[in-house]
Amino acid sequence: MMNAVSDLPWELIASVIATVIISVGLAQSAIYVIQLIVAGHALYASPPVRRSALLWRRYGDLAPPVSLIAPAYNEALTIEQSVRSLLSLRYPKIEVVVVNDGSRDETLKVLIEAFGLQPAQRAYELELDHKPIRGLYATSAHPRLLVVDKENGGKADALNAGINLSRAPVVCSMDADSILESDALLRAVRPFVEDPGHVIAVGGTVRLANGCTIEHGQVTKIGLPVNPLALFQTVEYLRAFLMARLAWSEFGALTIISGAFGLFRRSAVIEAGGYTHGTVGEDMELVVRLHRHFHRKKEPYRIAYVPEPVCWTEAPETLRVLGLQRARWQRGALETFFRHITMTGNPAYGRPGMLGMTHVLVVDVLGPLVEAAGYVLLPLLWALGLLSWAWFAAFLALTFTIGVAISVSSLILAELQLRRFPDWRHLAVLGAAAVLENFGYRQLNTIWRLRGWWQFLLKRQSWGEMTRKGFNRPS
Amino acid sequence: MIDDPLLVLWRLSILLSLLSLAVLLALVVSRFFESLSASRRGRQSAGLVRLLIEISHDTPLEDPSLMRFARNRRLAAQALVEFSTLVRGAELQQALDRLREAKLGRRLLGLLRDTNRETRLVAMEALGLLIDDRAERALLNVVRRSHSLQETVTAARALQSAGRGPGIETLLSGLRLKRADAPAELASVLSELALNTPGALEAALDDKHLAPSIRVQIIQAIGRSGNYQSLGALERLAQGDSADERAAAVAAMGAMAHPDATRALARATKDADAEVRAEAAAAIGYVAAKELTGVLSDLLSDKAWAVRFNAAEALLRLGPDGRARLVQASQHPKTAQAGRAAAMVLAERAG
Numbered sequence: 001m002m003n004a005v006s007d008l009p010w011e012l013i014a015s016v017i018a019t020v021i022i023s024v025g026l027a028q029s030a031i032y033v034i035q036l037i038v039a040g041h042a043l044y045a046s047p048p049v050r051r052s053a054l055l056w057r058r059y060g061d062l063a064p065p066v067s068l069i070a071p072a073y074n075e076a077l078t079i080e081q082s083v084r085s086l087l088s089l090r091y092p093k094i095e096v097v098v099v100n101d102g103s104r105d106e107t108l109k110v111l112i113e114a115f116g117l118q119p120a121q122r123a124y125e126l127e128l129d130h131k132p133i134r135g136l137y138a139t140s141a142h143p144r145l146l147v148v149d150k151e152n153g154g155k156a157d158a159l160n161a162g163i164n165l166s167r168a169p170v171v172c173s174m175d176a177d178s179i180l181e182s183d184a185l186l187r188a189v190r191p192f193v194e195d196p197g198h199v200i201a202v203g204g205t206v207r208l209a210n211g212c213t214i215e216h217g218q219v220t221k222i223g224l225p226v227n228p229l230a231l232f233q234t235v236e237y238l239r240a241f242l243m244a245r246l247a248w249s250e251f252g253a254l255t256i257i258s259g260a261f262g263l264f265r266r267s268a269v270i271e272a273g274g275y276t277h278g279t280v281g282e283d284m285e286l287v288v289r290l291h292r293h294f295h296r297k298k299e300p301y302r303i304a305y306v307p308e309p310v311c312w313t314e315a316p317e318t319l320r321v322l323g324l325q326r327a328r329w330q331r332g333a334l335e336t337f338f339r340h341i342t343m344t345g346n347p348a349y350g351r352p353g354m355l356g357m358t359h360v361l362v363v364d365v366l367g368p369l370v371e372a373a374g375y376v377l378l379p380l381l382w383a384l385g386l387l388s389w390a391w392f393a394a395f396l397a398l399t400f401t402i403g404v405a406i407s408v409s410s411l412i413l414a415e416l417q418l419r420r421f422p423d424w425r426h427l428a429v430l431g432a433a434a435v436l437e438n439f440g441y442r443q444l445n446t447i448w449r450l451r452g453w454w455q456f457l458l459k460r461q462s463w464g465e466m467t468r469k470g471f472n473r474p475s
Numbered sequence: 476m477i478d479d480p481l482l483v484l485w486r487l488s489i490l491l492s493l494l495s496l497a498v499l500l501a502l503v504v505s506r507f508f509e510s511l512s513a514s515r516r517g518r519q520s521a522g523l524v525r526l527l528i529e530i531s532h533d534t535p536l537e538d539p540s541l542m543r544f545a546r547n548r549r550l551a552a553q554a555l556v557e558f559s560t561l562v563r564g565a566e567l568q569q570a571l572d573r574l575r576e577a578k579l580g581r582r583l584l585g586l587l588r589d590t591n592r593e594t595r596l597v598a599m600e601a602l603g604l605l606i607d608d609r610a611e612r613a614l615l616n617v618v619r620r621s622h623s624l625q626e627t628v629t630a631a632r633a634l635q636s637a638g639r640g641p642g643i644e645t646l647l648s649g650l651r652l653k654r655a656d657a658p659a660e661l662a663s664v665l666s667e668l669a670l671n672t673p674g675a676l677e678a679a680l681d682d683k684h685l686a687p688s689i690r691v692q693i694i695q696a697i698g699r700s701g702n703y704q705s706l707g708a709l710e711r712l713a714q715g716d717s718a719d720e721r722a723a724a725v726a727a728m729g730a731m732a733h734p735d736a737t738r739a740l741a742r743a744t745k746d747a748d749a750e751v752r753a754e755a756a757a758a759i760g761y762v763a764a765k766e767l768t769g770v771l772s773d774l775l776s777d778k779a780w781a782v783r784f785n786a787a788e789a790l791l792r793l794g795p796d797g798r799a800r801l802v803q804a805s806q807h808p809k810t811a812q813a814g815r816a817a818a819m820v821l822a823e824r825a826g
Contacts, residue, residue, distance in 0.1 A: 047593045053557040054597065062659045123819035125780035194625060197656035197688045390481035397488035405488065408495040415502050424506035431499045
């Protein structure tokens with residue numbers, strides 16, 4: 001028996017393992033480099049309009065009406081300020097639909113008292129499924145506000161109810177506790193104005209509000225978080241939004257629009273069946289389903305992305321909460337991937353199938369598994385003398401040094417094209433964070449994503465046992 | 476054998492990370508010195524707008540502030556356009572006169588060939604403000620020759636804002652080149668053309684080379700013009716092959732609110748396309764065609780929600796008779812859908 005084990009070609013086995021790990025790592029790194037180049041080109045060729053006065057001059061009278069749908073669950077403490085902030089957004093035609101998703105606290109009571117709401121009626125069709133509505137509330141003092149009180153059903157359910165009740169051709173889905181820039185909607189509708197016949201959805205850049213000064217529901221001074229976890233996430237968000245999402249939108253293969261802020265053509269969402277219940281990644285799932293739906297119909301469409309920061313959200317600052325969030329995101333990505341697995345690499349679905357879903361496979365599905373295997377196996381095989389130093393060096397390159405180059409380059413891109421950092425200190429601190437995040441934080445992320453994989457497998461075995469995703473963002 | 480490429484990867488990754496760090500360091504240092512330089516800050520767009528407000532009164536041409544303003548063409552164009560949103564009337568004219576005397580317009584002409592699209596668009600808007608014969612020629616050239624529909628439309632808007640809008644033929648010659656969809660901004664260009672040259676847009680629809688979305692926008696502009704002479708053309712378009720054009724024509728008839736459209740609207744309520752029927756139901760309400768109350772009552776049972784909803788709203792617009800029909804439909808509905816639509820719209824309006 002011992003002889004049989006020792007007779008195995010261990011060096012060959014080690015080489016095969018290392019080849020698989022390095023190949024997936026190389027594919028990931030190549031994707032990141034391409035994203036960086038494409039995002040850089042996109043920002044140069046069609047740069048954001050920095051001054052909102054120009055946008056007002058150009059689009060003020062052309063902007064389509066928007067229904068802003070804010071689902072709220074147990075947000076009695078913050079809901080009044082959130083809604084006042086939404087009502088003060090600078091946009092010509094807006095209605096704010098707040099959906100109280102069966103909160104157990106006094107969210108509804110606070111809203112009724114703060115805005116003097118009265119029971120109201122509104123004609124609507126049950127075009128999308130959702131839990132029963134208990135009541136509608138409105139007031140002539142705030143004619144742009146409608147509050148929907150419904151039974152608890154989760155964020156997707158609440159958004160579906162809001163979409164049914166909204167009247168505007170464009171709906172904006174967001175978290176009630178997100179903070180929108182005052183000109184966020186005007187910036188985000190730009191693709192709808194420039195290409196009204198094709199654009200069905202627009203994503204916007206979400207940035208972290210940790211460390212910023214917030215007054216009256218607006219970010220008045222941009223700051224950096226003191227908490228290192230939040231600091232690493234600041235770099236992570238910059239990289240994800242400015243580089244990855246912009247590049248995928250340029251490719252026509254964007255597979256996710258953040259649940260914290262996204263604009264959709266209402267009719268397109270209804271046609272595609274609205275938000276899906278029973279997934280924790282309803283934002284990604286909807287975007288992938290929109291791709292699927294319009295490709296099947298063979299109807300030209302575009303899912304666009306605006307690189308300007310339009311929305312601020314608060315990031316978790318403890319390992320426990322951050323870990324839970326990342327595991328949930330991973331599970332959401334896996335649920336979407338396996339729900340639409342037939343699109344992957346399928347030419348019938350064009351770029352979203354060939355590029356977008358293949359990217360999800362390499363980065364989100366295989367990524368954490370291969371990266372974790374790499375962290376364990378390659379140092380071990382090298383220590384046992386089964387792999388040469390060159391293999392180990394290649395692994396270090398893919399996990400650390402290329403990571404540094406990508407993160408730092410995305411900061412450079414942000415500085416050159418957007419100049420959103422208030423001063424040199426911010427840039428320097430974020431630069432340091434972009435280096436350090438590759439040594440510890442990235443590996444922790446891999447562990448959390450593995451936990452997400454595990455939860456996904458358990459959920460599949462336990463047949464749809466559903467954990468509700470709350471709307472109150474932990475901070 | 477395989478060791479070499481692996482080591483190349485390792486060395487390359489170190490080189491890339493060091494290079495990126497060096498660039499970032501350079502940017503940090505540059506921002507540091509920038510923060511020390513007040514004049515640099517003054518050259519930013521917001522600073523230039525403030526400067527423009529200051530120099531809008533009787534500034535001599537050789538004034539250093541004016542020279543500084545004109546130095547960076549891109550920022551000057553952006554600041555000027557922004558300034559025009561803040562200041563109006565005599566003050567704006569005075570500032571524009573000073574900038575024309577300083578020949579800023581000529582300096583901005585070169586920006587029309589910039590590789591950056593946003594810069595080109597802002598330059599067009601600025602040239603519209605500083606209009607003279609050269610700027611007009613340059614903008615007309617963009618309207619005729621640009622391969623970007625967005626640029627054609629922006630140049631046309633800039634010319635219109637200066638009271639030198641392109642004629643329909645010039646605009647069409649530019650639009651024919653493009654197969655892209657029309658940006659929403661085209662609507663305002665077409666609306667002004669429809670007001671100034673009634674009938675010209677109608678004739679433009681004979682051009683079959685125009686993109687479908689542009690044709691739809693032309694029909695919408697005709698509707699906004701309120702030119703009753705176009706009703707006949709809209710009636711014909713409401714029976715055309717394209718559902719989008721039929722819907723736009725029916726909506727345009729609704730916008731005109733002329734009773735002569737009644738027969739065409741009645742026909743449109745039987746259209747195969749739900750959007751056309753929905754527009755027809757709404758238009759009947761705007762036209763106040765009381766003789767179609769029965770037709771609207773029937774539409775309350777349509778399979779599409781938008782049609783049912785618009786029919787119920789239109790019945791309310793028809794006055795007491797329409798409301799009575801709606802109440803009747805809610806109490807004794809022909810179908811459950813009709814009853815629900817009628818009851819919901821009545822409940823909403825009662826509130």
